[in-house]
Amino acid sequence: MINSNEYSSRRNKILDKLENNSLLILFAGQARKKSGDASFPFDINRNFYYLTGIEQENSVLLLVKCDGEIGEYLFIDEKNEKIEKWTGIKMTVEEAREISGIETVLMRSTFEGKIEAAFSNNMSHFGQIDQVYLDLEKELKIDECVSTVHYAEELKKKCQTKIIDVNEMILKERMVKSPAEIDCIREAIETTDLGIRNALRVMKQGRYEYNLRNAFEYSIMEEYGTTLAFDTIIASGKNGVILHYPEAKDMLNDGELVLFDLGAAKSHYSADISRTFPINGKFSDLQKKIYEIVLECNKATINFIRPGITLVELNDFAKNFLAEECFAKGLISSKEEITRVYYHSVSHHLGLDTHDGTDRSSALVAGNVITCEPGLYFAEYNIGIRIEDDVLVTENGREVLSKNIIKEVSDIEKLLRFRNE
Numbered sequence: 001m002i003n004s005n006e007y008s009s010r011r012n013k014i015l016d017k018l019e020n021n022s023l024l025i026l027f028a029g030q031a032r033k034k035s036g037d038a039s040f041p042f043d044i045n046r047n048f049y050y051l052t053g054i055e056q057e058n059s060v061l062l063l064v065k066c067d068g069e070i071g072e073y074l075f076i077d078e079k080n081e082k083i084e085k086w087t088g089i090k091m092t093v094e095e096a097r098e099i100s101g102i103e104t105v106l107m108r109s110t111f112e113g114k115i116e117a118a119f120s121n122n123m124s125h126f127g128q129i130d131q132v133y134l135d136l137e138k139e140l141k142i143d144e145c146v147s148t149v150h151y152a153e154e155l156k157k158k159c160q161t162k163i164i165d166v167n168e169m170i171l172k173e174r175m176v177k178s179p180a181e182i183d184c185i186r187e188a189i190e191t192t193d194l195g196i197r198n199a200l201r202v203m204k205q206g207r208y209e210y211n212l213r214n215a216f217e218y219s220i221m222e223e224y225g226t227t228l229a230f231d232t233i234i235a236s237g238k239n240g241v242i243l244h245y246p247e248a249k250d251m252l253n254d255g256e257l258v259l260f261d262l263g264a265a266k267s268h269y270s271a272d273i274s275r276t277f278p279i280n281g282k283f284s285d286l287q288k289k290i291y292e293i294v295l296e297c298n299k300a301t302i303n304f305i306r307p308g309i310t311l312v313e314l315n316d317f318a319k320n321f322l323a324e325e326c327f328a329k330g331l332i333s334s335k336e337e338i339t340r341v342y343y344h345s346v347s348h349h350l351g352l353d354t355h356d357g358t359d360r361s362s363a364l365v366a367g368n369v370i371t372c373e374p375g376l377y378f379a380e381y382n383i384g385i386r387i388e389d390d391v392l393v394t395e396n397g398r399e400v401l402s403k404n405i406i407k408e409v410s411d412i413e414k415l416l417r418f419r420n421e
């Protein structure tokens with residue numbers, strides 16, 4: 001759990017970075033309409049959540065940094081007994097204050113008035129406002145037909161003010177994780193491990209990819225407060241070479257591999273784990289040969305992770321490793337051919353988003369959490385292998401957060417043999 005002091009200090013860091021005479025407005029967002037009167041499940045805007053801990057849709061954060069005042073305001077929907085009988089209880093002002101650490105919690109219906117007043121010379125107690133910071137990265141939905149991008153245009157016209165995109169500034173802060181955030185990721189990884197083990201219990205030739213997916217997702221949902229970090233990938237045989245294979249509809253065949261790429265999330269902090277298993281419990285010689293190249297690459301690349309290294313350097317390291325090994329073992333006819341069988345990048349940051357804000361050219365620092373996920377994909381053999389761990393960058397090197405999740409050939413074969421007995 002992240003406490004209100006941490007949210008407070010995150011806001012202070014951002015306030016420090018804002019130009020003087022500024023407002024920062026962040027929207028929690030609204031559920032997107034699906035069809036008829038149904039909506040897609042609501043998912044909180046991560047930058048808003050990062051600075052408030054509030055998960056209620058339609059909320060707004062306003063930070064003020066003006067000569068007249070430095071302040072924080074949170075706007076939430078008014079409680080409404082009649083609506084709450086249909087769609088659930090809204091948080092109280094006290095609850096919002098306790099979670100976020102923001103003293104001034106106001107009703108959402110007063111937000112527009114507050115902004116208008118801020119820009120009207122005689123009513124503003126903020127003083128001069130020269131610019132407004134907004135998160136413009138995505139078409140974040142504020143209202144039925146209004147995105148932040150629309151809102152920015154309106155505000156610019158109405159208030160003659162400069163708009164600055166604050167997205168990158170917040171993403172940069174999010175790249176360095178606090179101990180409390182790392183604990184959430186650890187918990188998400190532990191639950192993911194449990195889910196993988198439960199999926200392996202039902203893995204058997206003749207069953208289907210969706211049986212494994214369902215077993216994994218059921219385990220995740222059974223843990224209170226845990227959700228799926230992203231759409232579960234269970235790709236057997238020829239499907240293993242499709243990086244984000246979406247369907248999970250095929251039968252598991254004797255003698256083939258199955259690739260898992262999946263993760264649970266705790267308080268929106270994601271785990272992102274890939275493992276590859278032999279469906280009948282034993283790797284064939286060729287599968288083992290390729291698996292061990294990927295595994296050795298996974299370990300060597302993990303050992304290369306340390307402060308100062310960039311993700312670009314990490315990927316070059318992994319790609320060279322795979323090229324050398326595949327060439328030496330006769331799997332490709334030249335090192336250049338590696339791009340045919342390895343076609344993604346080895347790492348991304350992990351956090352409130354599974355692919356967390358990532359500046360690939362900036363050097364790693366202690367507190368970053370990244371994935372390490374080399375893979376090899378030989379369509380001609382129906383072999384797709386990826387081994388992905390989640391790694392914390394420390395002062396002296398790294399800590400593999402997912403070190404307990406099974407990946408050695410002998411451990412996998414042993415576990416699966418017990419299952420078959």
Ligand SMILES: [Mn+2]
Pocket residue numbers: 272348371373388
């Ligand atoms: Mn990943």
